[in-house]
Amino acid sequence: MTEQTNPTLILTSLKGRKGFFRRIWIVIVGVIVTAIFLIWPSFANSPVDYADIEDHFKYGSIGSENINGVPYWIWKVLPELFSDKLPGQGYTSLGFIQEQGKDLPVGFSQRRVLIDRIGLNCAVCHTGTLRDTSTSDRQVITAMPANVVNLQGYIKFLSAVAVDPRFTANRMLPEIEKISGGLNPIQKLIYRFIAIPQTRDALINQGSQLAFIEEQPEWGPGRVDTFNPYKAIQFHFPMDKLREDELIGTADFPSVWNQAPREGLQLHWDGNNKSVDERNKSAALGAGVTPTTIDLPRIDRVADWLWELPPPKYPYEVNTTLAATGEKLFQNNCASCHAFGGANVGQVVPIQEIGTDPHRLDSYTYETMSNQNTLYTGYDWRFKNFRKTNGYATMPLDGIWLRAPYLHNGSVPTLRDLLEKPENRPSKFYRGYDVIDREKVGFISTISEEDGNKYFEFDTSKPGNSNSGHLYGTELSPDEKDALVEYMKNL
Numbered sequence: 103m104t105e106q107t108n109p110t111l112i113l114t115s116l117k118g119r120k121g122f123f124r125r126i127w128i129v130i131v132g133v134i135v136t137a138i139f140l141i142w143p144s145f146a147n148s149p150v151d152y153a154d155i156e157d158h159f160k161y162g163s164i165g166s167e168n169i170n171g172v173p174y175w176i177w178k179v180l181p182e183l184f185s186d187k188l189p190g191q192g193y194t195s196l197g198f199i200q201e202q203g204k205d206l207p208v209g210f211s212q213r214r215v216l217i218d219r220i221g222l223n224c225a226v227c228h229t230g231t232l233r234d235t236s237t238s239d240r241q242v243i244t245a246m247p248a249n250v251v252n253l254q255g256y257i258k259f260l261s262a263v264a265v266d267p268r269f270t271a272n273r274m275l276p277e278i279e280k281i282s283g284g285l286n287p288i289q290k291l292i293y294r295f296i297a298i299p300q301t302r303d304a305l306i307n308q309g310s311q312l313a314f315i316e317e318q319p320e321w322g323p324g325r326v327d328t329f330n331p332y333k334a335i336q337f338h339f340p341m342d343k344l345r346e347d348e349l350i351g352t353a354d355f356p357s358v359w360n361q362a363p364r365e366g367l368q369l370h371w372d373g374n375n376k377s378v379d380e381r382n383k384s385a386a387l388g389a390g391v392t393p394t395t396i397d398l399p400r401i402d403r404v405a406d407w408l409w410e411l412p413p414p415k416y417p418y419e420v421n422t423t424l425a426a427t428g429e430k431l432f433q434n435n436c437a438s439c440h441a442f443g444g445a446n447v448g449q450v451v452p453i454q455e456i457g458t459d460p461h462r463l464d465s466y467t468y469e470t471m472s473n474q475n476t477l478y479t480g481y482d483w484r485f486k487n488f489r490k491t492n493g494y495a496t497m498p499l500d501g502i503w504l505r506a507p508y509l510h511n512g513s514v515p516t517l518r519d520l521l522e523k524p525e526n527r528p529s530k531f532y533r534g535y536d537v538i539d540r541e542k543v544g545f546i547s548t549i550s551e552e553d554g555n556k557y558f559e560f561d562t563s564k565p566g567n568s569n570s571g572h573l574y575g576t577e578l579s580p581d582e583k584d585a586l587v588e589y590m591k592n593l
């Protein structure tokens with residue numbers, strides 16, 4: 103070794119000994135190449151990529167693993183080590199969708215930044231499931247709302263494990279060794295001295311920033327508070343000092359197919375942005391991406407695909423005569439606000455007129471807006487389209503049969519219920535069940551428990567959950583309402 107590292111020694115001893123000189127260099131180059139080969143993957147920033155676009159949507163990276171990502175092996179052992187903090191077995195007990203033969207649930211991506219890390223992508227909130235009957239297989243449908251995912255449960259789980267005394271290298275490493283088949287010595291050191299303590303601190307920090315979530319009425323599956331976590335994490339708003347009425351902003355996940363005809367429409371539930379591109383990039387921030395870690399090429403790949411992705415067609419029988427009657431009713435009562443090209447589509451109906459729950463609207467404040475419009479300062483894509491509105495947006499209803507429960511807060515379980523006056527809509531129902539309701543159109547919402555799975559009771563009397571307003575069509579006769587619902591299956 104001294105010979106290799108001491109140049110004078112090497113030079114003197116090499117005079118006239120060309121063969122030896124060559125051998126030494128071969129050894130040096132060999133050592134360097136091997137070292138690079140071994141160490142480089144640890145430093146390379148390399149996401150796991152998928153050739154198939156649907157797989158990319160479900161499992162590909164948008165750049166959320168870097169800072170907010172959880173190291174792969176920690177993420178893997180958490181459900182086992184902290185099974186007492188989950189409603190059931192594994193991450194699927196929070197509603198995450200596990201496809202056969204896949205390592206991660208839908209909506210989780212992987213990237214190596216020093217070590218492998220797990221992050222969230224668009225599919226965690228924008229991919230759902232459907233069953234024909236309670237005994238049928240689950241179909242996974244990309245770009246529909248994530249109707250079964252309990253994201254609040256996941257956030258609370260991560261906060262709870264971080265403050266648990268079991269979150270230590272001594273407790274975790276043996277579990278990791280068991281399932282990983284053995285980490286290499288470098289990885290072991292990284293996990294013990296960097297990954298585990300850093301992740302614990304980061305999760306504790308995130309838990310305290312998001313502490314307000316513990317006070318909110320439960321989101322239940324299929325919903326998220328869109329802008330409050332954003333205020334806390336991206337803008338460091340002092341959440342304990344905010345007005346109480348802006349602290350609940352629970353919103354139903356929307357579908358994200360067919361974006362091209364949505365360009366220029368005021369969308370998001372409150373119509374606060376008319377640019378598809380900004381809605382996409384803003385959503386990425388909600389998934390834990392930061393302006394420095396955002397992976398634009400991979401998000402663009404998703405965005406390009408969503409641009410013309412058609413909504414799935416209603417696969418069951420439709421009574422065409424009844425639907426034809428319904429079509430006329432739709433044209434007369436609904437199309438101006440809800441059909442592509444309708445005179446009022448993609449516009450905001452003032453809250454006094456629409457009369458639905460005001461919380462989501464009030465949660466988006468002028469201050470949030472001005473902070474959002476500073477995001478990406480210095481880049482071409484700096485946000486400039488966010489605005490504060492005074493109501494909720496009219497949106498196209500393509501694929502509406504898969505978008506239940508309805509309204510921005512998901513407070514009405516089926517289309518048929520939406521056509522009833524608020525006092526006749528269900529005041530309590532269950533969410534998270536994915537069997538189609540072909541009669542009323544939506545998901546069956548009367549099942550509280552099945553095969554050990556408990557479903558979430560949605561209580562419309564809780565703040566943010568009101569099922570009031572949107573009285574359009576409620577004066578029609580029962581037969582007309584049935585016809586209208588029949589027609590809407592085809593949208």
Ligand code: HEC
Pocket residue numbers: 164222223224225226227228253326328353354355356357358361364369370371372378381382383385386388389401404405462497
């Ligand atoms: C944490 C859950 C979550 C993630 C992750 C997420 N979204 Fe969303 N997305 C939502 C919610 C909730 C809304 C409705 C927001 C509102 O108005 O309150 C939304 C709205 C949208 C909209 C506007 C839909 C409309 O018609 O109003 C688009 C487009 C969109 N998301 C695309 C994306 C893309 C692309 C990604 C990934 C880069 C993504 N989303 C990631 C939850 C999410």
Ligand code: HEC
Pocket residue numbers: 371432435436437438439440446451456458459494495496497499502505507508509510511517520572574575576586
């Ligand atoms: C004046 C405009 C207007 C008319 C007319 C109108 N709506 Fe709406 N609609 C809205 C607005 C605004 C919302 C969003 C309200 C909210 O979520 O708080 C909405 C939401 C909906 C939703 C929920 C969408 C989702 O993804 O959850 C459905 C379904 C719907 N309307 C159906 C109808 C039907 C059917 C008719 C005709 C009988 C109709 N609307 C007439 C403005 C209108």
